[in-house]
């Protein structure tokens with residue numbers, strides 16, 4: 666755990682960053698940067714003692730932002746419909762904005778850049794290693810994240826900024842994630858869309874684990890950057906975890922297999938185990954805890 670540090674977290678109210686910001690705010694001076702279009706997000710952070718800085722990564726100047734952050738966890742990024750609607754805006758934020766922010770925070774002892782498993786070209790069901798080739802997994806978003814990794818590497822080398830590039834693969838927990846989206850479909854009787862290459866393997870990483878591994882990634886930062894898959898230690902198929910959650914609530918999941926669904930994403934986590942450690946929450950515990958947090962009124966059945 667880090668203590669007594671000045672830390673900048675971008676996208677601080679988001680799914681990945683919020684639990685990390687909450688944990689770090691207990692013993693550190695934390696700043697949260699985002700556009701804060703929804704004032705409730707700012708209020709949630711301020712209630713934890715976090716100093717909020719309203720900026721748009723795509724265009725705003727960082728001149729008035731402190732430069733003496735000891736660590737940066739950079740999770741802010743444009744994606745989804747917003748990014749696909751305006752790819753230039755997405756590139757300005759995810760690529761150029763990342764480079765400018767990093768240059769501004771060049772005094773940091775550790776800079777974590779949140780990349781994604783969506784930078785990989787699909788290789789079929791085998792686990793993906795960090796050396797595997799890039800590809801377009803999720804449209805222009807993947808392209809922006811591939812470009813951002815390259816810019817991050819350039820800035821880290823130029824300014825000798827210790828850096829970790831974490832390729833995030835399927836986070837989940839009370840704040841959401843792909844397993845939560847599938848859970849919502851299950852509960853609401855909607856079909857769960859999966860890729861025809863079944864079973865659809867993933868390594869989901871639960872909130873407790875990603876808070877711990879996020880902080881370790883800051884401490885493990887180095888130059889040239891550490892590039893590492895960041896995921897759960899266990900592989901489990903979406904079919905299996907949906908069936909398990911279905912049994913807990915007494916609903917049979919309806920799967921629809923379509924080429925339009927995202928391909929499975931199964932990372933090789935051997936480097937992660939070596940440099941950051943293993944995750945500890947078994948997937949069944951994590952799925953049960955997510956279900957309880959998101960649907961507290963639903964009684965759960967006993968399932969082995």
Ligand SMILES: NC(=O)c1ccc[n+]([C@@H]2O[C@H](COP(=O)([O-])OP(=O)(O)OC[C@H]3O[C@@H](n4cnc5c(N)ncnc54)[C@H](OP(=O)(O)O)[C@@H]3O)[C@@H](O)[C@H]2O)c1
Nearest residue numbers: 676679680681699700701721722740741742779781833836
């Ligand atoms: N969740 C996953 O499983 C997963 C998987 C792979 C990679 N990732 C990566 O992890 C990071 C966090 O993802 P997430 O799932 O936590 O997403 P999220 O919940 O949407 O959080 C992203 C945050 O970025 C902020 N943001 C977006 N555009 C911005 C801009 N132009 N300027 C400043 N801030 C901006 C948003 O806040 P405002 O709207 O208030 O600005 C939001 O709080 C991203 O870099 C993403 O690519 C996540």
